[in-house]
Each structure stands twice: as structure tokens, then as C-alpha cells.
Amino acid sequence: MSKAIADQLNTLIADFTVFYQKMRHYHWNVKGENFYMLHEKFEEMYTEIGDVIDELAERVVGLESIPLHTLGHMLETASIEEDGELPKPATMIARVVGDVEFLTQKLLASITTAEEADDRTTVNLLDEIHDSLEGHLWMLKAWQAK
Numbered sequence: 040m041s042k043a044i045a046d047q048l049n050t051l052i053a054d055f056t057v058f059y060q061k062m063r064h065y066h067w068n069v070k071g072e073n074f075y076m077l078h079e080k081f082e083e084m085y086t087e088i089g090d091v092i093d094e095l096a097e098r099v100v101g102l103e104s105i106p107l108h109t110l111g112h113m114l115e116t117a118s119i120e121e122d123g124e125l126p127k128p129a130t131m132i133a134r135v136v137g138d139v140e141f142l143t144q145k146l147l148a149s150i151t152t153a154e155e156a157d158d159r160t161t162v163n164l165l166d167e168i169h170d171s172l173e174g175h176l177w178m179l180k181a182w183q184a185k
């Protein structure tokens with residue numbers, strides 16, 4: 040069962056890694072009247088996600104599996120897609136909201152799997168990540184509601 044949980048964590052690592060790079064891309068390339076706010080918000084998110092990826096990977100090691108460690112495998116495994124475009128700020132936010140909604144749902148599914156296996160360490164880790172993403176989601180949606 041711990042192998043199944045580690046495999047699920049690896050798919051989360053892949054999705055968070057693609058998402059991390061998207062946040063860096065948006066941090067670098069956002070333009071317009073909301074530049075300062077969005078430039079900083081995307082930095083806040085990729086900084087936090089960098090830590091999330093590290094925690095997920097170390098949990099995989101804790102479960103005696105091997106975390107994904109090449110960009111090729113991350114891209115093969117991830118459901119979240121890269122953004123090769125240079126979208127306008129509102130489109131960036133819409134794409135981030137879509138990705139964060141996907142990630143929160145995926146985290147909830149993995150939490151259920153870990154609960155069924157009585158793996159409290161993984162449940163606690165994923166709960167913490169999920170709750171933080173919910174906070175970001177609320178703020179991003181508030182930004183959209185103008």
C-alpha cells in the first residue's frame with residue numbers, strides 16, 4: 040500500500056513541478072497595471088510550491104520509494120499542462136485558478152487513499168498543502184470578481 044501512496048505522491052510531484060514552472064513564467068512575463076501585485080503573488084506561490092515539492096519528495100523517500108527526479112518524467116506524468124504562451128493577466132489568473140482547483144481535487148483524492156491506508160504522516164502533509172491552496176484559491180477568485 041505504501042508503494043501505491045508513493046506512486047500517487049509522485050504524480051503530485053509531477054503536477055506541482057509543472058505548476059511551479061508556470062508560476063515562474065508568469066512572475067517573469069506578467070505585464071500591465073497589476074504588474075507589481077501579480078509579480079509578487081506568483082513569486083509567493085512558486086516559493087511555497089518549491090517547498091511543497093521538496094516535502095512530497097521526501098515523503099516518497101520516507102515510504103521507501105524513489106521520487107520522480109527528471110523533468111522528462113515529470114512532463115510525462117503530469118496532468119497539468121505547460122503554458123508556452125504569453126497570456127494577459129486575467130488569462131493567467133484563470134489558468135492558475137483552473138490548475139489550483141485541479142490540484143486541490145487531486146490532493147483530496149490522495150488524502151482519502153492515505154486515510155484508508157492509515158498513513159497519518161501523509162494525510163497530515165497533504166492536508167496542510169490542501170489548506171494552503173484553498174487560501175490561494177479564495178484570493179485568486181476574489182481578484183477575478185471585479
Ligand SMILES: [Fe+2]
Nearest residue numbers: 066067078082
Ligand atoms: Fe524575481
